[in-house]
Amino acid sequence: MAISVHQLDDGAWISVDDARRVSVGELRRLARHDFCGCALADVLVEGFVEVGVDPPDIEARVAGQCIACGESGVTDWLAVGRWLDGEFYPVAPESVHLLRRSDGSPTG
Amino acid sequence: MPSKVEGWKDEVYGAEIRERLFEFAEEGWESIPEDEHDAWFERFKWWGLYHQRDGQESYFMMRIGTPNGVLKPGQLRTVAEVADEYARGPVDNPEFGGAYCDWTTRQSIQLHWIRIEDVPDIFEKLESAGLSTIQACGDSWRNIVGCPVAGKDTHEYVDAWPVAEELHEEFKGNELYENLPRKWKVSVTGCDEGCGQGDINDLAFEPARKELDGEQVRGFNVRVGGGLSRKEPRFAKDIDVFCRPENATDVSAGISALFRDHGDRDNRFNARIKFLMDEWGPEKFRAVLQEEYMDYELPTAGEDLREDYTYNAGTQGEHGDHVGVHAQPDGNYYIGLDVLVGRMGVEDVYELADLAEEYGSGEVRLTQRQNAIVTDVPEESLDALLDEPLLEDYSPDPHPFMRGSIACTGTEFCSLSIVETKNRQVRYARWLKDNVELPAGVEDFHVHLSGCTASCAQPQIADVSLRGMKTRKDGEPVEAFDIGLGGGLGEDPHFADWIAMRVAADEVPGYIANVLAAFEDEREGEESFREFVAARDEEALENLAEPAETDYEDPFMHNTKMTWYPYADEDGMDAKPTPARADGSRIPADD
Ligand code: HEM
Ligand code: SF4
Ligand SMILES: [Zn+2]
Numbered sequence: 001m002a003i004s005v006h007q008l009d010d011g012a013w014i015s016v017d018d019a020r021r022v023s024v025g026e027l028r029r030l031a032r033h034d035f036c037g038c039a040l041a042d043v044l045v046e047g048f049v050e051v052g053v054d055p056p057d058i059e060a061r062v063a064g065q066c067i068a069c070g071e072s073g074v075t076d077w078l079a080v081g082r083w084l085d086g087e088f089y090p091v092a093p094e095s096v097h098l099l100r101r102s103d104g105s106p107t108g
Numbered sequence: 109m110p111s112k113v114e115g116w117k118d119e120v121y122g123a124e125i126r127e128r129l130f131e132f133a134e135e136g137w138e139s140i141p142e143d144e145h146d147a148w149f150e151r152f153k154w155w156g157l158y159h160q161r162d163g164q165e166s167y168f169m170m171r172i173g174t175p176n177g178v179l180k181p182g183q184l185r186t187v188a189e190v191a192d193e194y195a196r197g198p199v200d201n202p203e204f205g206g207a208y209c210d211w212t213t214r215q216s217i218q219l220h221w222i223r224i225e226d227v228p229d230i231f232e233k234l235e236s237a238g239l240s241t242i243q244a245c246g247d248s249w250r251n252i253v254g255c256p257v258a259g260k261d262t263h264e265y266v267d268a269w270p271v272a273e274e275l276h277e278e279f280k281g282n283e284l285y286e287n288l289p290r291k292w293k294v295s296v297t298g299c300d301e302g303c304g305q306g307d308i309n310d311l312a313f314e315p316a317r318k319e320l321d322g323e324q325v326r327g328f329n330v331r332v333g334g335g336l337s338r339k340e341p342r343f344a345k346d347i348d349v350f351c352r353p354e355n356a357t358d359v360s361a362g363i364s365a366l367f368r369d370h371g372d373r374d375n376r377f378n379a380r381i382k383f384l385m386d387e388w389g390p391e392k393f394r395a396v397l398q399e400e401y402m403d404y405e406l407p408t409a410g411e412d413l414r415e416d417y418t419y420n421a422g423t424q425g426e427h428g429d430h431v432g433v434h435a436q437p438d439g440n441y442y443i444g445l446d447v448l449v450g451r452m453g454v455e456d457v458y459e460l461a462d463l464a465e466e467y468g469s470g471e472v473r474l475t476q477r478q479n480a481i482v483t484d485v486p487e488e489s490l491d492a493l494l495d496e497p498l499l500e501d502y503s504p505d506p507h508p509f510m511r512g513s514i515a516c517t518g519t520e521f522c523s524l525s526i527v528e529t530k531n532r533q534v535r536y537a538r539w540l541k542d543n544v545e546l547p548a549g550v551e552d553f554h555v556h557l558s559g560c561t562a563s564c565a566q567p568q569i570a571d572v573s574l575r576g577m578k579t580r581k582d583g584e585p586v587e588a589f590d591i592g593l594g595g596g597l598g599e600d601p602h603f604a605d606w607i608a609m610r611v612a613a614d615e616v617p618g619y620i621a622n623v624l625a626a627f628e629d630e631r632e633g634e635e636s637f638r639e640f641v642a643a644r645d646e647e648a649l650e651n652l653a654e655p656a657e658t659d660y661e662d663p664f665m666h667n668t669k670m671t672w673y674p675y676a677d678e679d680g681m682d683a684k685p686t687p688a689r690a691d692g693s694r695i696p697a698d699d
Contacts, residue, residue, distance in 0.1 A: 006112050008146055010338075010376065010562065012523040013162065018143045020162045024560070025519075025526045025669040027578055027585050044526070044578045046561060047338075049377070067579050067588075067610055072339075 003083055005058055011047035014080065016058055016088050022080045024048070026093035027067065030078065033099045036071030040096070043067075049074050056082045059100070076100055114373050116147040117247070122286035125151045133227045136690060137166045140224075154248065154286075156241025157227070160220065161523040163672030166687035166695075167197065168222040169521055171244035172234065173251035174474060175276040176258055176269060176296075177215030181470025186237035187217055188457040190230055195454075197221030198685045198692065199676045201520070203531050207454040211447055211474045213514060213566055214293070216244060216251045220521055225690040242280050247288045249279040249364070253309070255299040256475040260436045260483055265315040265413060266326045268298035271356045278357050285364050289371030290379035292364055293335070296328070296356070301428040302417030305476050307343045307601045308334045308566065310381050311363055318350045318410030327352045329409045330359060332393060333385030336563035341603050342382040345390045347397070350410040362401035370396070414599040420569060421598025422638030424549055429477050431511060432504050433490065440468075441490055442483040445499065446506035448537060449515040449530045450478025459498045467493040478514055508553045509540040514566065518559035518576070519668040520675075525559030526576035527587040527613065528664035528674055533557045536617055539660045544621045547628040553637065554596070555620070557589075569595045571637050572620055573604040579612055586665045587613045593623070593649060594641025602638070605646065611655040613665060618656030626652045 005016050014022040030041040047063040057079040065072045076099040081090045091097065110118075120128065129152060132140050140148055149159040158169040172187065179187070191207045197220065200206045210218040222230070234240060243249055252272045255261060259269035275294065279285055285292075296313045297304025306312025313328035328351045334344030351359045372378045385393060398406055419428030431444035445460075452460070460480060464472045469484035480502070485493055494504065503510070513536070516522070518529025536555065546553060556570035567573035573592030578585050589611050592604030611619055631640050641649065668674035672684035687695045 004143070006146065008113075008150065009523050015146050018145050020165075020523075023162050023669065024524060025578070025667070027580075042580070046526070047524075065577075067577070070609055 003053060005051050005053055007048040007051050007060070011049060011063065014048050014051050014058070014060060016081065016083065019088075021058075021088050022048070022060070022090060028062070028078070028093050029096045030075065031096045031098055033076065035073055035075050036066040036069050038066055038068045041066045041068065043075065052077065053083070054100075056084050058083055058088070110373050111376050113150055113376060116150055117287055119147075120151060122154060122248075122283065123281055125154055129155060129157075129224070130228050133224050137224055137687060138689070138695065151246075154243060154246035156244030157222070157224075158245050160521045161519075161525075163681055163684045164521065164686055166223070167220070168224065169517075170195075170219045170222045170230070170241055171212075172217040172219070172239055172241050173244040174216060174239070175252045176254045176272045177256045177474035177476075178269070179472045179474070180238060181465070183237050183239055184457065184464065184472045185461040186233060186239060188454055188461055190233055191219050191457065192454045194223070194226045194230055195219040195221055197673070198688075199673050201531070202675050203534055204451050205453045208451050209454065209457050210517070211450040211452070211478045211480060213450075213476050213478060213516075213564060214251050215253050215256065215474045215476055217474070218517070223690055240280070243286070247290050248286050248292060249288075250291055250293050252276055252294050252296060253476060254296045254304045255301070256303070256473045256481055257430055257434075257436075257442055257483070258298060260438075260442060261299050262435055262437055263299040263301050264437075265300050266298035266328070266353060268296045268304075268313070271298075271313070271353050272296045274357055275360055279360065279364070285361070285368060288364065288368050289373045290376065292367065294360065300413040300416040301419045302414065302421065302597055303419035303428055303430065303476070305597060306331055306334070307597055308336055308569065309344060310335060310367075311360065312344050313351065313356060314412060314414070316350060316410035316412045318407060320352075320407060325352055325410075327410065328356065329412050330363075332363060332390075333382040335380050335382045336566060336568055337380070337561065338377065339561050340382070341563070341568045342385070343601050345385055345393075346409060347390045347394045348409045349394065350407040358402070358404075359406075362397055366397055366401050417598045419598070420554065420596045422596045422602075422636050423598070424551060424634070424636055427511075427552055429479070429511070430475055430481055431479060431506065433494070436483070439487070440483075441485045441487060442481050443485060443490075443493065443504050444475070444479055444481045445502040445504055446511050447479050447502055448510055448513055449533050451530060452480075452502070456498060456501070460502075463493065463496055463498060507541045508546055508551055509537045509544075509555070512552065512554040512571070513537040513557075514554070514570070515557040516559050516564035520673070522559060524562050525669065526578060527559050527589070528668040529557055529559045529565070529576070531675070532613065532662065532664055535660070535662070539617045539658075540620060543617075543658070544624055547624065547631065549634060550637065567595075568592065568603040569597055569601065570604060571596065572623070573606075574616065577610050579610040581612050585667060587668065589613060589616055591616070591619060594638050596638050602642070605641065605649065607646070607649045607652075608655060614660060614662040615655035615657055617660040618658040619653055621658070622653035622656060
């Protein structure tokens, strides 16, 4: 199944199956990450730099800033939603996200 | 690999988008195939239509490009009529009502809640008045900016208005330059105040003189590669080229062709010419331009007027912003009116058009500080115009906090935004005016508020820069700002230094009050705020002041981006009345 996933308007939102599904402006908590020194980073999503699919996950690398420590940067891949049976299920921003390195290996 | 957007542009782009746009308009919103939404909305930008953010599906922002901010006699009334008839949404804005016009920081006009079904009628109305939305957004020549009183200014060294008009005629709808790697922002200025803001544009023509063939010639020096977006602000670089007014079109053609051919089409984040300038530097840039794109020998730069610049220059005494009553060289006057955050309710826009016709020539101009100017007023009509009630709300002699306020679109309509902007800035400005005394002699104090790092409100060139952020208060996410200090233009432009980070939105006015109190206590003599900031290191600036809660109340602390419209009574995403049919009725979701 080919599903169309892209970021638009300078990374302001992610389109999945030609509908806007995920937007900038949310805080997302990251565990097992090397984005910053915080055990649990609290990252404001300012832009989606890259998007991809690792079925069933819809993933993105996020440009943002940890509001706990102030570190800015781009995250490893994190799941922002899942595509199951033709439907999109967002990952709740307030849940704790586990990341995958850009080279595909698990973080930790 | 070329980006997805480049692929869509290869299929259909430029002037030919219009035909399809009109077909969709004829058949209605639902005729746009769902799996082509993203591609079409990207293309519609070229015709000045920007799909509004999540929750506002089927409504568009429409941008009208008015070169140099000039609205010829009659055009403002047309804009008001279009706004009145077509720019009304499902819910009013609590400050500005049901229909309003935005004057933007690039001397353009933005209307909101536009329906695609109405676009052909709107275009007909605009175009019959000589107005257009062509290339107002999208990857091509955007609206050309400059000194808003070009041709009517006693400060003018070269008349830049015919040059701006010529560039507008030449490059709007020109197939050779219609598909660039990214937006292309041009400033042409002939005045000695520096109000064209050339330093923050992709291409800038600034007044200069040079001896050529034994003759003193008035023309322009050329700078390339300015821009503020994405935490990567750049001032345009001097490429050591002097240009006669009659060569401006050739030089512009060469430089925008260079950008077309050499700009990055693989990565949109790296596409603006400022990044090519980072890579090449001005010498290589000039050499490639000369060799590959010019058929005459480019003269080296002339002597510029930058040391005379007063506009946003961090000095006191002269504003350089064209607000107030000023003499024109022809003996008439122009009156610059302060429009807080650049937005006027439509009744006020009609009234402004009436006043311009009654007292002036009917012409109105827009400035890069989101203000409006009535031109061509004879001396004997001045007093009567100044007595008009409209000028109580849009003052020619505004309080500095009103005069200094700029705000972008924000979460009200914009997908990129992190926070609410315009209505908040209105409240900030009013609170500051009522509660904070400016130190002696300070008449200019700029507070620019942008909802995100795209920096449409140009925060980095303000005394106080506010950039949308989030923080937590009692564990709950709230809207916040990163705060910078001490930015501005002038001879030696400077970007604000980011000093107080993630300040909750309701503590920002208190912070500004505390900063100003510290400035008053510690300043040396007549030191300007910008000099005061420049004289201190980061640590000293961080210790200058603390954010503070005050009696300022902020109604937009919650996550306004997660509403469908921040000012609706029922603002939750699931209450959204969109997408809607042309009659406003909601189209039920079919999945
Ligand atoms: C729906 C509303 C808007 C959206 C979605 C939007 C989008 C953007 C984007 C994506 C950028 C970054 C561009 C880049 O990387 O080159 C940007 C920058 C900018 N926009 Fe907007 N914009 C909006 C409204 C406005 C308004 C009202 C103005 C005033 C004319 C404006 C003027 C600017 C300026 C001056 C920049 C700044 C920086 C630069 O030149 O790099 N935008 N905007
Ligand atoms: S600065 Fe950001 S939030 Fe404000 S209008 Fe521009 S893109 Fe939107
Ligand atoms: Zn952190």
